[in-house]
Amino acid sequence: MLLVLSEAQKVALGELPPLGTAAVGELGRLAVELLRRGAVPRACEAAARKLNIGAEVVQHGVEGLTYLLTESSKLMISEIDFQDSIHVLGFSDELNKLLLQLYLDNRKEIRRILSELAPKLPSYHSLEWRLDVQLASRSLRQQIEPAVTIKLHLNQNEDQSAQVLQTDPSTLLHLIQQLEQALGEMKTNHCRRIVRNMK
Numbered sequence: 001m002l003l004v005l006s007e008a009q010k011v012a013l014g015e016l017p018p019l020g021t022a023a024v025g026e027l028g029r030l031a032v033e034l035l036r037r038g039a040v041p042r043a044c045e046a047a048a049r050k051l052n053i054g055a056e057v058v059q060h061g062v063e064g065l066t067y068l069l070t071e072s073s074k075l076m077i078s079e080i081d082f083q084d085s086i087h088v089l090g091f092s093d094e095l096n097k098l099l100l101q102l103y104l105d106n107r108k109e110i111r112r113i114l115s116e117l118a119p120k121l122p123s124y125h126s127l128e129w130r131l132d133v134q135l136a137s138r139s140l141r142q143q144i145e146p147a148v149t150i151k152l153h154l155n156q157n158e159d160q161s162a163q164v165l166q167t168d169p170s171t172l173l174h175l176i177q178q179l180e181q182a183l184g185e186m187k188t189n190h191c192r193r194i195v196r197n198m199k
Contacts (some may be wrong), residue, residue, distance in 0.1 A: 003071055004086035012064030013089055015057055021098050023051045024065075026101040031065035035113050051139065065102075073110035074101055122154040122161070148172050 005013070008059055016024050030047055044062060048055040072082055086096055128151040136143060150165045167175075185191055 002081055003068070003075065003077060005068075005085070005088070009064055009067055010089060012060040013068065013086075015167065016061055017091055017095060019051070019053065019057075019061070021094055023053070024061070024095060025098060025102070026051060027061045028065055028069075028099070031062045031069060032102075032106050032110070033072065034062060034066055035110060035170070064098075068099070069103060069106060069110055070114065073107040074114060076107070076111070095183075120157055122156040125153040125155045125160060127152055 002074070016027070019027070022167040026047055032044055033043065044058045045055050048058045051058070068086070072085070077085065079100060081097060082100055091099070092178055130149045132149060133146045134143065134147075146169050148167055148169060150167075152163045152165065154161050154163065
């Protein structure tokens with residue numbers, strides 16, 4: 001799978017070749033540090049003074065490298081696909097090898113960082129349900145009032161919680177139809193493309 005770069009990202013990464021491989025290596029280290037600790041404006045200014053280039057060039061280079069490394073790590077693209085993805089940028093072989101080595105050295109750590117940043121949502125554990133039907137009461141001898149009670153057990157951060165929901169069968173059937181329709185939507189090409197880009 002090839003990584004598709006937008007024009008803005010190509011422009012940001014296009015500023016790297018004139019800087020030289022030593023400067024790009026420093027910007028790569030700074031990009032990985034940015035992922036580890038968050039925004040570090042002072043580090044960008046210090047790198048700009050050290051490399052004797054503009055702070056804006058450093059910022060664009062770091063942002064471009066951060067995008068390149070995070071998206072490549074997120075998709076776990078192979079070495080060959082990574083090389084093909086950056087080949088369109090027209091970099092020298094030496095710079096391509098440096099970027100590839102930067103990606104290979106840091107992809108596991110970047111995936112770990114990205115997984116820590118992902119929101120921890122509750123996950124399904126089990127479900128209990130019960131159907132209650134009231135057939136008569138003192139005031140009405142012949143009535144039917146069905147109710148479905150659902151107890152949903154969820155896991156979140158190794159803690160279990162339970163949610164109790166109660167509804168009538170017609171609402172439950174409507175909910176089932178809506179969920180089946182959503183699952184059907186997930187099989188369309190448009191949704192598959194979106195999901196593939198989210199991973």
